[in-house]
Amino acid sequence: MIPEAEFVGYNPIKTDPPAPAAPVRMHPLRSAAYIGASTLLSMTQGLGMNLIATNIQQIQGYLGATNTETTWLVAAYMAPNVSLSIALIKIRNQYGLRNFAQLSLAIFVLVSLLHLVVTDLQSAIIIRFVSGIAAAPLSSLAFLYALEAFPPSRKLTIAVCIVLTNISLASPLARLLSPTLLDIGQWGGLYTFEISLALIAFGVIYLLPLTPIPRAKVIEKLDIVSYLLIAVGFGCTAVTLVTGRLYWWFEAPWLGMLLAVAVTTITAAVIIELNREKPLLDIRWIASKEVVHFAGTILLFRLVVSEQSTVANNFFQNLGLLNDQISMIYIVSMIAMVVAGLSCAAVMTPERVPAIHAVALILLIVGSYMDSQSTNLTRPAQMYASQACIAAATALFLPPAMSVGLSSALKRGPNYILSFIIVFLATQSLGGLFGQAVFGTFITMREKFHSNILAESIVLSDPLVVQRITQLTGGYSRLITDSALLNAEGIALLSQQTTREANILAYNDAFLLIAGISLFALIILLTHVSLRAILRSREPSLAVQTS
Template identity: 55%
Template sequence: MPAPAPFVPKPAGRAALYILASTLIAMTQGLGLNLVTANLYQIQGPLGATLNETVWLSAAYLAPNVSMTLFLTKVRAQFGLRLFATYAIVAFVGVASLHLVVDDIQSAIVVRFFAGVAASPMSSLAFLYMLESFPPERKMTVGVSLAMTNLSIAAPLARLVSPRLLDLGGWNGLFLLETALALVSFGFIRLLPLNSPPKTPVIERMDVVNYVFIAVGLGSLAVVATVGPFYWWLEAPWIGALLALGIASLTVAVVVELNRANPLIDIRWITSREIVHFAGTLLLFRLLLSEQTSGANGFFQVLGLRNEQMATLYLVMIASGVAAGLLCTLIVRPGRAPYIHIVALCCLIAGSLMDSRATALTGPEGMYLSQGLISAAGVLFLPPALAVGFTSAMKRGMNYILSFLIVFLTTQSLGGAMGSALFRTFVTIREKFHSSQIAENVVLSDPVVAARVARTGAAYASVLPDAALRQAEGLAVLSAQATRQANILAYNDAFLAVAALASLGLAALLVHLAAIHLGRWRAARREAAAA
């Protein structure tokens, strides 16, 4: 590819506008991704759908989104960044506006599919606008840290603003803010052009053909990971068929890429020791971060709390993420990534251990510190990892950048869906275990249980004169309390499992660093002896 144009510093005011544009674009993309996920239970009524049907809204969004950025990177290189940005934001504004007129589940699923397509270039644009203001030596430190901070705080922000948006218009009201932000982003993109490299013909016919297999494969896996815990893995035969289709499509894509002179993805580089280690690290941490996205929110839903009752907790998450992002701008430098990851893992372990002691009396204020630590851990981990991987890919050329993108996006988008699926599955299994254990000890022959049932049923004496009905009502209330307690214990087990996995990751990282330093020490001794 031709060499990029030399960097020309921008005036401070104009550079600030680029940073503001990046923030708005990131918030626009983040809200589109998280508004539905954060309100699956609340939008059932407006759309007239069951919970399993509303889950398809998230699946339809992720199916094209997990792979679209890969192909759009080549489209951007061939047709120019300016044209790419304009058409991308126009498409996003159009699709966001469609959410304002949809009122049934079938139409909503179709719109969410196209929303996943339209949102794919938005995260890239958010990165590019953030990096535009910084000189080359600060793009992979300050620029990446700020860009990842914007993308990381979108999830708690969506939960923070969604109650007011639901009050404005239910399902349609959820997307009023997203549409408004998309229109403002459109204005910024038209007024603030990016420094576009020369156009380069990089798209080949086989790129399009093989991308179809990649899109089908990753999209199928994303759908399976999203809907699997709700339909249950072994209960719906089509889940297995869809999983087989995804694996078969990815296998065909790998075989084709291995036999191409100029592949879309360099499979040999992706399967190298360095990249497998990098991808495994990203995937593990993305799975662990499901403790916040699925764990804390699911725990408080079990306790009967709604998003508006956890507003302060979300503010703490946002503030902690922003603080960690600003800290990253100061400390992210070449060679420091492992040490920053040690701090991130320690924060994650501490937060998960605190959460594992939750009870039925635990409120959002009891998790301010723990969730703040976990939010900070997520922001601390990604910028140095992304900077290391992207710098390594840039030294090798365009195809390696595409290969790195597929690794990073797969571990983040698909890894996030897999993390939530595994967390929900683990909680479901442990809830059944604890329910059986509690049920064995809740028998009416136990005087304590009988007294509890009588006391609970007595509360209905004014409306239920029949003693048998009061006893039945007392048993129903006690059963609901037992189920809630089983769910609390299941979430505690999940939090503890996250802490254990993070501890294993930390131990592996420390051993890896010790091996590196030992090797350097031995090499230094050999050089000294030779001298």
């Protein structure tokens, strides 16, 4: 049985605390309130991050900026957000949970209010940076409120499934709500809704305090130095991943400089932490075989589930469809996530983790391969089944992985919870950005490849090409009387169609690549499970021979 106190924090004064008393069972209504608070916090953080990222094209007109310039809003938000969880856990242990929760939400509300008076890009970038700092605690709070609602025996099953499903729901929910919010008040409509959620969450935090923990002075001077180095390194990495494919990796020298700074600062932080008695991060444990395996698994999965959060949505945007025209696909995805999350909570045990992961990977393979057969006639209705498979895979994969990792950390002692949470949150944040950068770059390169292939076959001496140009200019013949201009217009329209088809082929390649990566991961998983089963079956016979 896992003590409840270990999930909330640990007493840094006593290295060997006495055995905790049996936890008091929470009233069902109060437990439901804590689950609701966890859901609200998850949505507040997730929508705050995704409402801007999913509406870059709509916001750029309001701010008078280009698409590339507006993307800096996402980079500014993620730069501090990806690393702040490292500092916040120790801050929580020193200053208390309730104060920590109320202060973070108050700052989040004040920063959100500033968005309502912003009309230029530079000010918006600064405010988004502060907003990324203020929103960083909300994911951790969502975990803590979910864990608070359940007895120790269900913390690693139902609680973990609920909070991770809620976090996954934020992205499709943001795309579903965005058209209505933009109609109400454009830029202001997005942030009015965000402020409303934050204010409700502030009241919920005040009415439903978390279990207090003993406070102690655990922050040291070198903790600050190490965190600042890690924050700079993670922040530079996040900015590079968000903007790299837009400015292009080999065209902007400052991208290389950011990566060089990231490598230098993270290396310096690792050297400092390896030579401390009480490090902020246990680097040796993080570099152990079990944790590297866990981080690699989560990172790989975050890479392949970019299909739903980025690739599929960009595919429809390339066809000229906006969020309000593909809203039904988000509803289908959310229903699939909820069903899969509840199913995972019902069946999840440590022994079933490989089987659940295998089912998730199979769903990813099937869904991605179905999407790889898309054409310019594909519409959201043709992707309901495939996107449902991918959404279900997202909800199925993460809870077992986190449960196993958290159990491994707890076996080594409560001190390792900090390092584990950092590994998980870092792989989630940076893994998501890495997946978007990889597939965005891959799609750009494949689009250029297919454009060249298609352009080579377009020759004006070909009768079929001439016929196609004539068909395209048919609607303009009454408006453009000059035959040369009319022919030029036809060639331009044909070029647009060629670019569209090249993009569709590039997205199909990306879908197929995701299916291939998922298949490779499934083969590795099945091989690993088979080898473990073979070794276990030989252990009794070896024991008999030895005796």
